[in-house]
Amino acid sequence: xxxxxxxxxxxxxxxxxxxxxxxxxxxxxxxxxxxxxxxxxxxxxxxxxxxxxxxxxxxxxxxxxxxxxxxxxxxxxxxxxxxxxxxxxxxxxxxxxxxxxxxxxxxxxxxxxxxxxxxxxxxxxxxxxxxxxxxxxxxxxxxxxxxxxxxxxxxxxxxxxxxxxxxxxxxxxxxxxxxxxxxxxxxxxxxxxxxxxxxxxxxxxxxxxxxxxxxxxxxxxxxxxxxxxxxxxxxxxxxxxxxxxxxxxxxxxxxxxxxxxxxxxxxxxxxxxxxxxxxxxxxxxxxxxxxxxxxxxxxxxxxxxxxxxxxxxxxxxxxxxxxxxxxxxxxxxxx
Amino acid sequence: xxxxxxxxxxxxxxxxxxxxxxxxxxxxxxxxxxxxxxxxxxxxxxxxxxxxxxxxxxxxxxxxxxxxxxxxxxxxxxxxxxxxxxxxxxxxxxxxxxxxxxxxxxxxxxxxxxxxxxxxxxxxxxxxxxxxxxxx
Amino acid sequence: xxxxxxxxxxxxxxxxxxxxxxxxxxxxxxxxxxxxxxxxxxxxxxxxxxxxxxxxxxxxxxxxxxxxxxxxxxxxxxxxxxxxxxxxxxxxxxxxxxxxxxxxxxxxxxxxxxxxxxxxxxxxxxxxxxxxxxxxxxxxxxxxxxxxxxxxxxxxxxxxxxxxxxxxxxxxxxxxxxxxxxxxxxxxxxxxxxxxxxxxxxxxxxxxxxxxxxxxxxxxxxxxxxxxxxxxxxxxxxxxxxxxxxxxxxxxxxxxxxxxxxxxxxxxxxxxxxxxxxxxxxxxxxx
Numbered sequence: 001x002x003x004x005x006x007x008x009x010x011x012x013x014x015x016x017x018x019x020x021x022x023x024x025x026x027x028x029x030x031x032x033x034x035x036x037x038x039x040x041x042x043x044x045x046x047x048x049x050x051x052x053x054x055x056x057x058x059x060x061x062x063x064x065x066x067x068x069x070x071x072x073x074x075x076x077x078x079x080x081x082x083x084x085x086x087x088x089x090x091x092x093x094x095x096x097x098x099x100x101x102x103x104x105x106x107x108x109x110x111x112x113x114x115x116x117x118x119x120x121x122x123x124x125x126x127x128x129x130x131x132x133x134x135x136x137x138x139x140x141x142x143x144x145x146x147x148x149x150x151x152x153x154x155x156x157x158x159x160x161x162x163x164x165x166x167x168x169x170x171x172x173x174x175x176x177x178x179x180x181x182x183x184x185x186x187x188x189x190x191x192x193x194x195x196x197x198x199x200x201x202x203x204x205x206x207x208x209x210x211x212x213x214x215x216x217x218x219x220x221x222x223x224x225x226x227x228x229x230x231x232x233x234x235x236x237x238x239x240x241x242x243x244x245x246x247x248x249x250x251x252x253x254x255x256x257x258x259x260x261x262x263x264x265x266x267x268x269x270x271x272x273x274x275x276x277x278x279x280x281x282x283x284x285x286x287x288x289x290x291x292x293x294x295x296x297x298x299x300x301x302x303x304x305x306x307x308x309x310x311x312x313x314x315x316x317x318x319x320x321x322x323x324x325x326x327x328x329x330x331x332x333x334x335x
Numbered sequence: 336x337x338x339x340x341x342x343x344x345x346x347x348x349x350x351x352x353x354x355x356x357x358x359x360x361x362x363x364x365x366x367x368x369x370x371x372x373x374x375x376x377x378x379x380x381x382x383x384x385x386x387x388x389x390x391x392x393x394x395x396x397x398x399x400x401x402x403x404x405x406x407x408x409x410x411x412x413x414x415x416x417x418x419x420x421x422x423x424x425x426x427x428x429x430x431x432x433x434x435x436x437x438x439x440x441x442x443x444x445x446x447x448x449x450x451x452x453x454x455x456x457x458x459x460x461x462x463x464x465x466x467x468x469x470x471x
Numbered sequence: 472x473x474x475x476x477x478x479x480x481x482x483x484x485x486x487x488x489x490x491x492x493x494x495x496x497x498x499x500x501x502x503x504x505x506x507x508x509x510x511x512x513x514x515x516x517x518x519x520x521x522x523x524x525x526x527x528x529x530x531x532x533x534x535x536x537x538x539x540x541x542x543x544x545x546x547x548x549x550x551x552x553x554x555x556x557x558x559x560x561x562x563x564x565x566x567x568x569x570x571x572x573x574x575x576x577x578x579x580x581x582x583x584x585x586x587x588x589x590x591x592x593x594x595x596x597x598x599x600x601x602x603x604x605x606x607x608x609x610x611x612x613x614x615x616x617x618x619x620x621x622x623x624x625x626x627x628x629x630x631x632x633x634x635x636x637x638x639x640x641x642x643x644x645x646x647x648x649x650x651x652x653x654x655x656x657x658x659x660x661x662x663x664x665x666x667x668x669x670x671x672x673x674x675x676x677x678x679x680x681x682x683x684x685x686x687x688x689x690x691x692x693x694x695x696x697x698x699x700x701x702x703x704x705x706x707x708x709x710x711x712x713x714x715x716x717x718x719x720x721x722x723x724x725x726x727x728x729x730x731x732x733x734x735x736x737x738x739x740x741x742x743x744x745x746x747x748x749x750x751x752x753x754x755x756x757x758x
Contacts, residue, residue, distance in 0.1 A: 384691065384694050385667060385675050385691055388687055388690050388691055388694075389675065389687065392683050392684075392686065392687045402757075405750065405757075406750070412748065415748035415749075415750065416745070416746075416748055418748070418752075418754055418756045418757065419730075419731075419744060419745055419748055419752075419754065420697075420745055421756050422726070422730060422754035422755060422756050423694070423697045423698070423723055423726055423727065423730075423745070424694060424697075425755075425756070426722065426723070426726045427690065427693065427694060427697075427719065427722060427723055427726075428690075429634070430626075430629070430630070430637065430718075430719070430722045431637065431638070431641045431686075431690060431719070432634055432635070432636075432637040432638025432639070432640070432641055432642075433634075433638070434634050440756045440757045441757050442757040
C-alpha cells in the first residue's frame with residue numbers, strides 16, 4: 001500500500017511547520033528559482049526542474065563566520081559560531097540530496113567540520129521526486145535516480161491526487177507525527193532518466209589520459225569563471241580570511257573555486273596550477289578521480305547545472321565520453 | 336553609520352590647494368562643522384573612484400573631493416582628468432541609488448579658507464536635511 | 472544566411488590554415504545540445520567543417536585573443552565584437568599584424584539557453600547600431616544600413632524610479648550575486664593581471680559574498696569599463712543569476728555619449744574619454 005497526502009493537506013501541514021520552524025523551499029526570485037525561506041505554501045514552486053543554485057548553500061553558505069574574536073580583559077575572547085535554527089528543507093531533488101550526502105565525506109572526515117555537522121543535524125530534508133527529468137540531467141549515470149529516496153528524511157512523489165509519502169528516517173517520522181495519510185493502492189510512477197553517460201571505469205580512464213593535451217585544448221574555450229563550481233552541489237572549496245570592524249574580528253569562510261587564478265598561489269607568488277589547462281583538469285579530476293579515490297563515490301551527481309550554466313558549453317557529459325575514448329586509446333598504446 | 340551629531344562626510348583634499356585652503360580656514364578662524372573627516376591626497380587626480388565607492392560602502396553619508404581650480408593644478412592636468420572621471424562616477428552612483436548630491440566635487444584654492452568653510456557648512460546642512468544614508 | 476555564411480567562413484579558415492597565415496582560427500561550432508553555438512578553436516585545415524555561423528553565435532571571441540598573444544590567429548567577429556577588437560588594439564593589448572579578422576555582418580543573435588530555442592532577439596540587438604564590423608580583413612555578408620540612434624529607453628525607465636527604489640533594486644541584485652566573476656571573465660575589456668577585487672593590500676573588496684561587497688564589485692566593474700564598454704553584453708548573458716548588468720554599462724555609455732560624444736571601439740587609434748581632457752569643458756563638476 002502507498003501512503004498518500006493530498007495537495008491541500010500537504011500545504012496545510014507545511015503551513016503548520018512554518019509557524020515553528022524555518023522552511024526553505026524552491027521559490028521564484030525574479031526569474032530564478034532558488035531555495036529561500038518561505039512564509040506560506042503559496043510561495044513554493046512545486047513543478048520546477050531544478051533550482052538555479054544548488055541547496056548546498058544551506059549547509060555550506062557562500063559566506064559564513066567561523067568564529068568571532070574580541071579583546072576582553074587584556075585577553076582575547078573567541079566565540080565559535082553555532083547553528084541554532086531548526087530548518088526544514090522542502091522539495092530537494094534526489095540528485096541534490098545525494099550531493100549533500102557525499103559531501104559528508106570531506107566535511108565529516110575527522111576532524112569533522114563543526115558547522116557542516118550542525119547544519120546537517122538541524123536540517124530535515126523532504127525530497128521531491130522528479131517527474132520528468134530535464135534534458136541536461138544524467139543522475140542515473142552517476143548512481144542516483146529521479147526517485148532515489150536514500151539521502152532524504154521524507155520522500156514525496158507526485159501522484160494523481162496528491163503525493164505518495166515515504167518515510168525514510170526517524171527525523172522524518174517525527175516530522176510526520178499526527179499527519180493523516182491516506183492508504184491507497186496507487187503505484188507511484190517510476191520516472192526514468194534516459195541519458196546514459198559511460199561513467200564506469202572513469203577512474204582508470206582519466207588516470208591514463210592525465211597528461212593528454214586534451215585538457216589544454218579544452219581550456220582554450222574555458223573562460224575560467226567560477227560558475228560551474230558555484231552552481232555545483234558537490235564543489236566545496238573555500239577561502240578563509242579575517243575581517244576586523246570596530247575592534248571585532250570575524251574569521252570568514254567563503255566559496256572559492258579551483259578555476260580562479262589565485263586559488264593555488266602560495267607565498268612568494270609561485271602557482272603550481274598556473275596554466276588554464278591544469279586548472280580545468282583539476283576540476284574534472286577532483287570529481288572523477290580524487291573524490292572516488294578518497295571517498296568511494298564519484299564527485300558528480302548528474303544534476304546538470306554546470307551543463308546549462310557554463311557560458312561556453314563545457315559539458316561534463318561530453319568530457320566523460322571523451323576521457324573514456326582517449327583513455328582507451330592511451331591504454332592500447334601502452335600495451 | 337552616522338556620527339552622534341549628524342552626517343559623516345569624508346573629504347579628499349588636494350595637498351596643494353584645497354588642503355591649504357582648509358588650513359587657511361583654521362588660521363583665519365573660519366568655523367565649519369566637524370562632520371567632515373579630511374584625508375589629504377597629493378592631487379584630486381589621485382582620488383581613485385574605488386576610494387569614493389569604498390567610503391559609501393563603509394557607511395559614509397557623503398563624500399567631498401576638493402582640488403585646485405582648473406588651470407591651477409600643481410601637476411598641470413590632474414584635476415582635468417578627475418573632472419571627467421567624477422562626472423561619470425556621479426551619474427553611475429546616482430543611478431545605483433546614491434543621490435548625486437551626496438558626492439560633491441569642488442575647486443578650492445589655498446587662499447579660499449572662508450570659501451572652504453562655507454562649502455563644508457552648506458554641504459553638512461544639506462546632508463542633515465537629507466538624513467543619514469543608512470539607518471544603521 | 473546561415474549555411475552560406477558558414478561555407479564562406481569554412482573556406483576562408485581552410486585557406487588561412489593551409490597557407491599557414493594563422494595557427495588557429497577562433498570561430499563557432501555547434502554545442503553539446505545539438506543546436507546552439509559555442510566557441511571553437513580550429514588548428515587543422517581538416518577541422519574547418521566544425522565551424523558554423525548562425526543566430527546563436529553570441530560569444531564575443533575577441534576575449535580569447537588575449538590568450539593568443541604573439542601567435543598568428545584568425546578570429547570571427549560580429550559588428551559588436553569588432554568594436555572590442557578596436558578597443559584592445561587602441562589599448563595595445565593585441566598586435567594587429569598577428570590577427571586576421573573575419574568580419575560577419577551580424578543578423579542579430581537570438582535568446583537561447585542550453586537546449587532552449589527561441590526566435591526572440593537578445594536585448595543587446597535592440598540597442599545595437601553596429602551590425603557591420605568596423606574592422607575586418609575579410610567580410611562575410613552584405614553591409615546593412617544601421618538604425619537611428621539608440622534612445623536608451625531601458626535607462627530612462629529605470630530613472631523614473633526614486634533613488635530609494637533604485638538603491639533597493641541594486642541591493643537585491645547584489646544579494647543574488649555569487650561573485651563568480653563570470654562577467655569579468657567574459658568581458659574583452661577586463662584583462663588586468665591582478666583585478667582590484669582580488670587585491671589583498673589594500674583589500675578594496677572584502678572576502679564576504681554579501682550585498683555590500685557585491686555592490687562594491689559591481690559598481691567598480693562597471694566603472695572600469697566607462698568609455699570602454701562596447702555593449703556586447705556578454706557580461707549579462709553569462710551571469711548565472713541574471714543580474715541586469717547592461718543597465719549599469721549603458722547608464723555610463725549614455726553619459727559618455729552625451730558629455731564626450733564618444734562611442735568606444737569605433738577605430739583602432741581612438742583615445743578613450745578618461746585618458747584625455749579638454750581644458751574648457753563644462754561637465755557639471757565643481758561649477
